[in-house]
Each structure stands twice: as C-alpha cells, then as structure tokens.
Amino acid sequence: MENGTYVARLEEIADLLQVTGANPFRVRAFQKAARVIDGMAEDLDTVLAEGEVTAVDGIGKSIAEDLRQIRERGSCDLLDELRASLPDGITDLLRVQGLGPKKVKALYEELGIGDLDALEARASEGRIAGLKGFGARTEEKILKEVERLRRTAGRTPLAEAWPHAERLLGLLREVSGVERAEIAGSLRRGRETVGDLDFVVASREPGPVMEAFATDGDVEEVVARGDTKTTIRLSGGLSADVRVVPPEVFGATLHHFTGSKEHNVAIRSRALKRGLRVSEWGVFRRDGEDGGDATDGELVACATEEDIFAAVGLPFIPPELREDRGEIGAAEEDRLPELVTLEDIVADLHMHTTASDGRHSVARMAEAARDRGLKRIAITDHSRSLTVANGLDARRLRAQMEEIDAYNAGDPAVRVLKGLEVDILEDGALDMDDDVLAALDWVVGSVHQWMGQDPQTMTERLLRAIGSGFLHALGHPTGRLVGRRDGFTFDVDAVFDACADAGVALEVNASPWRVDLDDRLIQRALERDRLMLTINTDAHSTAELGQMHFGVRMARRGGCPRSRVVNAQDESP
Known part of the structure; x- marks a missing residue:
C-alpha cells in the first residue's frame, strides 16, 4: 500500500473526529501522524512488517494498531465506526474548499446537511448565510464549489494517481515473461487528472501478469479478471486495467x-x-472497401508506436500532443516542435528549506539536486506575510543569503542562487524591501492570499508586481490546486504581454497538485516570441525534487520546446 493511502485514511479519521466533536488532542494526534x-x-508497509512503527516519532501504540488494520484491509475499526455514525456524504462535504470539519459539523447539526445535494439545496434557499461564521459570501462560494x-x-488528481501508477508499473515489469510494460491513458498524455489507470503489457504468458495484478496488496476488489485483461479497484477507490498482448x-x-479518443479517430480515418x-x-491491410472484422487482412508491422505512425505516413507524435489539436497536420508538414525533455533541465529555480516551510536545509537540497544531475538551484523560501509558512523577514533573509554565500565558497558541484518566493500582496506590492530584492539572484512572485479578487482587480495587482522591476518569474500563475481549487481569473493577454515586455518568465509549477500553468495557457504564452517559461518543482523536501517530470510533461502538452525554457539553457541563472 502506498504511504499516501495511509495518510489519506488518517486525515479522514482526523476530519471525522472533528465533525463528531472529539477531543482536540486526539484529532491533533492523527493529524501529526499523517504529516x-x-x-x-x-x-x-515495510516499517509495519518489521514491527518498528512505534519507533517513528508521532506514532503511538493506538495509531500503530490502526495502521496495521489499514494495511490488512484498507480501513480500521475506528474509521469504520466514524463512517457508520455519519451520513455517507459527509466526506464529500469535506472536499468543499472553505468548509473545514468545524463548518461541516455546524452544517450537519444546525441544518441536517449530510451530502452535496443537501448543501446545494440549502445554499440555493439562502439558509446557510444566516449561520454563525458563514454569511452570504460563503454561501455564494459554496454554490460555486459544488459546481466545481x-x-x-x-476524475482523480495526478498527485493521487501517480504513486499508484508508478508502483503498479514496477510490479508489472518484474513479472516473469514480460517483455515490455507501459502506462497508457490520460496519465501517459500528461493530463492533470485521470479517470482510471491503464497499463499495456507485452508478453506471451499473460497468466502470471493477471495473477500479480489481481493479488497486489493495494487491491480492494477484483472487478473483472480474464485471460488477458484484469480490472481492479484500489484501496483509494481508483480503478486500474491491465491488458496483455x-x-x-x-x-x-x-x-x-x-x-485521446479524438486523436485515434483521426488516425483511423x-x-x-x-x-x-x-x-x-x-x-x-483491408481486404475490401467496407465491413470485415478488426483483424481481417494482412497484419502490418505494429510492434512499436513508431510503426503505427509510419503506416499512416507520419513521424512519431509524442503522447502529450495526442489531443487532435492540430498535431496530425503539424506532423504531416514536419512542423512538430522538438519538445523539452526532463534531461534538458539543468536548474531548479523554486524550492523551500527549513527556513520557511520546507523539511531540509540549503545544503541538503543542494546535495539532492546534485544527485539528480542539476547544475544550479535557487532557494526561494516564503516572504514574511505568509506567516502560516514561517515566511522570512528582511533580517532572516539576509542571514540566509550569507549562509548561501558560505556554501558557494566551498566550490560545490551545484551552485546555489540566493532567491525568494515573494508574496504579491493585495494591492500588487511585493512583500519585501526593495534593497533586499535587488540583492537577490532570482525572485519568484506568487499570489497566496486574497485570491477571490475580481478579474480586473487581480489583473491590476499582477501588472503592478510584474512592473516592479524585481521579479524574474511569476510563480504558479493561476493559483489552482488540481481537484481542490480552481485558479483565479485575470486578463491573460494583458498579464502575458506584460511579462514578455518586462522579461518575467511564467512558471510551469511541477507540483502534481498544481501543474500550473496548464497546457492551454502554455500554448497562449508561446504565441509571444519573447516570453519564456521556467519549469520548477516548488519542492519542500529533497524527495519533491523528483516532481520535475510532471512540469515537463505539462510543458510538452503545451508544445513547449527547450529553447523557450529558462532553466533548460546552459546560460540560465
């Protein structure tokens, strides 16, 4: 079972305990264990099997037993009891942005709201605005959230689907007789959400593949099992299919x-x-003009995807472009872009350390970046107004700059840039003194607060920040969280034009919860010759430096070549 599944179960327990009015100390114990x-x-799984889980700080005997039960059957007695004591739809209410467990508790106790339908009905009737702690604006936001x-x-967010896909792919590739195994579907095309997971396996012995897939430890139910295809439902609810050919x-x-379906239709035509x-x-090869089975006629070479495209007179089209948005015409006319690759990335210019809300030091982040083959990194901790992330004031930032200078003096393999993720405040001012910003190597400007502004106000806010002369990049430009929050709205053309004029790069944030910009906005950005992109992990730990491939995939979906990515250039900051 993935660590993320355990985290999800513990977070659900903590949330449901709050809804039922449990002791706050007990709630915090589960929250801490999840973190x-x-x-x-x-x-x-390995730690539990070795019986050493209570040695992990923050996990006591009681929670350890809950974890063992979750490992055995995907749930535990406590979670079962909590779910049984509340309406089935309560967990859906907890997914509504802005409704934490305390507000869900109030809605349930005051208005009997136990699912999304009831929530939408009461909000439409205007009955929520009168509750203490809510109001008309909250009611309006609730209706928008229900629609979202x-x-x-x-659809499952990329951040939740990828760990399952990566593990199952590794499992399939280890099965005896498997010559090749690949992820397919929208995940392979780099989309930010998936309906389910698809795997394709090349083997002349499908039996062992079916057995390994159906008996995986994270399987909650085997939905269907045949000789060459099996469908399972994983403990988190995500479905997965494997086909052996x-x-x-x-x-x-x-x-x-x-x-995609649309791409396939065009190829078949x-x-x-x-x-x-x-x-x-x-x-x-077709025997006649019409009719016949799918396998009638002489088999043409199709062992690889290159064979498929060659058969229809086209060069290979990367999976990320297969959305029937003109890629077939571009391939026919030899106009396909040479897309950026993970290997092209030489720097990561957005990450956090223990100075703000990261988990590792400057030195640890640099060493981990070196191990991933990077040449440069920028340390961009949060600025002072983001107190929830322990943002840096001018004094602490100057101290970190001295720390980075000392590190670089040791002639490390990875050069560390002095940077900051500076908050763009409500009026577009930057959350740091001008003289300090001027002394930095790399400044990412980001919106973290006041995200509910109307489009005109947000546009003016962004334009003021871009025009400050201090920004090198606009971080996660729309502020979206995949599956959790839509991005804020602004005049895209005005902001992108301003970035092009000011030499401010647009970030493709590689966090799988963000992948922001998305592919369509990337396409619009690339229409401006002078506008550059920067693909960064926004890592808060050494492990998260491995998120870069998500951002690269999204950039590829947008048709981005290496030449348009700041941190894919040898002469980049």
Whole structure:
C-alpha cells in the first residue's frame, strides 16, 4: 500500500473526529501522524512488517494498531465506526474548499446537511448565510464549489494517481515473461487528472501478469479478471486495467489505449484512406472497401508506436500532443516542435528549506539536486506575510543569503542562487524591501492570499508586481490546486504581454497538485516570441525534487520546446 493511502485514511479519521466533536488532542494526534508518514522516505508497509512503527516519532501504540488494520484491509475499526455514525456524504462535504470539519459539523447539526445535494439545496434557499461564521459570501462560494466538484466528479488528481501508477508499473515489469510494460491513458498524455489507470503489457504468458495484478496488496476488489485483461479497484477507490498482448502488436495496443479518443479517430480515418484498418489489435491491410472484422487482412508491422505512425505516413507524435489539436497536420508538414525533455533541465529555480516551510536545509537540497544531475538551484523560501509558512523577514533573509554565500565558497558541484518566493500582496506590492530584492539572484512572485479578487482587480495587482522591476518569474500563475481549487481569473493577454515586455518568465509549477500553468495557457504564452517559461518543482523536501517530470510533461502538452525554457539553457541563472 502506498504511504499516501495511509495518510489519506488518517486525515479522514482526523476530519471525522472533528465533525463528531472529539477531543482536540486526539484529532491533533492523527493529524501529526499523517504529516509524519507523508514526510517519510521509507515505505510504511515495510516499517509495519518489521514491527518498528512505534519507533517513528508521532506514532503511538493506538495509531500503530490502526495502521496495521489499514494495511490488512484498507480501513480500521475506528474509521469504520466514524463512517457508520455519519451520513455517507459527509466526506464529500469535506472536499468543499472553505468548509473545514468545524463548518461541516455546524452544517450537519444546525441544518441536517449530510451530502452535496443537501448543501446545494440549502445554499440555493439562502439558509446557510444566516449561520454563525458563514454569511452570504460563503454561501455564494459554496454554490460555486459544488459546481466545481460536480464538474470534476470521477476524475482523480495526478498527485493521487501517480504513486499508484508508478508502483503498479514496477510490479508489472518484474513479472516473469514480460517483455515490455507501459502506462497508457490520460496519465501517459500528461493530463492533470485521470479517470482510471491503464497499463499495456507485452508478453506471451499473460497468466502470471493477471495473477500479480489481481493479488497486489493495494487491491480492494477484483472487478473483472480474464485471460488477458484484469480490472481492479484500489484501496483509494481508483480503478486500474491491465491488458496483455503479443509483442508484435504492442505498439498498436499502446497507441489505442493512450488516446485521446479524438486523436485515434483521426488516425483511423487517415489509415482508411491508405487501405488500412487500425485498432487495438493491430494494423491490417483491408481486404475490401467496407465491413470485415478488426483483424481481417494482412497484419502490418505494429510492434512499436513508431510503426503505427509510419503506416499512416507520419513521424512519431509524442503522447502529450495526442489531443487532435492540430498535431496530425503539424506532423504531416514536419512542423512538430522538438519538445523539452526532463534531461534538458539543468536548474531548479523554486524550492523551500527549513527556513520557511520546507523539511531540509540549503545544503541538503543542494546535495539532492546534485544527485539528480542539476547544475544550479535557487532557494526561494516564503516572504514574511505568509506567516502560516514561517515566511522570512528582511533580517532572516539576509542571514540566509550569507549562509548561501558560505556554501558557494566551498566550490560545490551545484551552485546555489540566493532567491525568494515573494508574496504579491493585495494591492500588487511585493512583500519585501526593495534593497533586499535587488540583492537577490532570482525572485519568484506568487499570489497566496486574497485570491477571490475580481478579474480586473487581480489583473491590476499582477501588472503592478510584474512592473516592479524585481521579479524574474511569476510563480504558479493561476493559483489552482488540481481537484481542490480552481485558479483565479485575470486578463491573460494583458498579464502575458506584460511579462514578455518586462522579461518575467511564467512558471510551469511541477507540483502534481498544481501543474500550473496548464497546457492551454502554455500554448497562449508561446504565441509571444519573447516570453519564456521556467519549469520548477516548488519542492519542500529533497524527495519533491523528483516532481520535475510532471512540469515537463505539462510543458510538452503545451508544445513547449527547450529553447523557450529558462532553466533548460546552459546560460540560465
């Protein structure tokens, strides 16, 4: 089981305990245990198997027993009792941005609201605004949040799906007889949410693959199991499919299940004009003009995706571009961009240390960056107004600058830039003294507060910050949190034009919870020749430096070449 699954269960227990009015100390114990596990480098399954979990700071005997039960059956007695004592829809209410457990408790006790339908109905009737601690504005936000949740229903955020996908892919690749295994579906295309997980395996012995997949320790239910296809539901509720095909048709199957549906339709149409039939089963020469089974005719080479595209007269189209947004025409005319790759990235210019809300020191972050092959990093801790993140004032920032100078004096393999993630305040002013900002190597300006401003006010705010002359990059430009919060709205053209004029790069934040900018805004940014992007992890620990690939995938979805990425250049800051 993934560490993230344990974290989710403990956080759910803490939330439901608050809804039921439990002792605050007990609530905090579960919250602390969740944070501890979230920050662990070790696999909790292994720690539990070795019987050493109580040696982990923050995990006592009672919570250790809960964790053992979660490992065995995906839940525990306490969580079962809490769920049974409350309406099934309470957990959905906890997903509403702005409704913490205390407000959910008030809604349940005062108005009997136990699910999204009831929440929407009471808000539409104007009955929530009168509750203490709510008001008309909160009621309006609730209605918008319910709409967002309905719009994203059935989709799992990248941050939650990826750990499962990565682990299952490793499991499949270790099965005897497997020649190749790959992730398919929207995850392979780099989308920020997925409906389910898809895997394609090349093997002449499907039995062992089916057995390994169906008996994985994180499986909550085997939904269907056949000779060459199995569907499972994981403990977190995410579904996953695996298909096993002979190696000679692997490319066709991988291409088909990677999608998108619209891209596949366009490829099949192109194939028909060439007397071919393309499907998940392979590429076949058609015996007649119409009719026939998907496998009728002579099998054409389709062991790789390159074979599929060659069969229809095209060069290879990267998975991230397969959305039927003009990629086939571009490929036909040899206009596909040479997309940025993870190997192109030589610097990471947004990360945090223990000076603010990070988990590791400057030196630890630099050493971890070196191990990942980077040449430079920028330490960009939070500024003073973000007190919840222990933001730095001018005195503490100057002390950190001296620490970085001392580190660089040792001629390390990775050069550390003196930076800051400075808050863009409500009126667009920057949350640090001008003389301190002027002394920094790299300044990321970000919005963390007052995100509910109207589009005109937010636009003016961003334009003032961009025009300050101190910013090098605009961090996570829309402020979205995938599956949790929509981004704020502003005049994209005005802000992007201002960034281009001022030489301020737009960040593609690689945190899987953000991946911000998204692909469509990246495409709009690239329309401006002078506007650069910067792909950064926003890491708060050494492990999170490994998030870079999420940002690279999103940049590739937007058609971004290496030449437009600041930190993919040898001469970058």
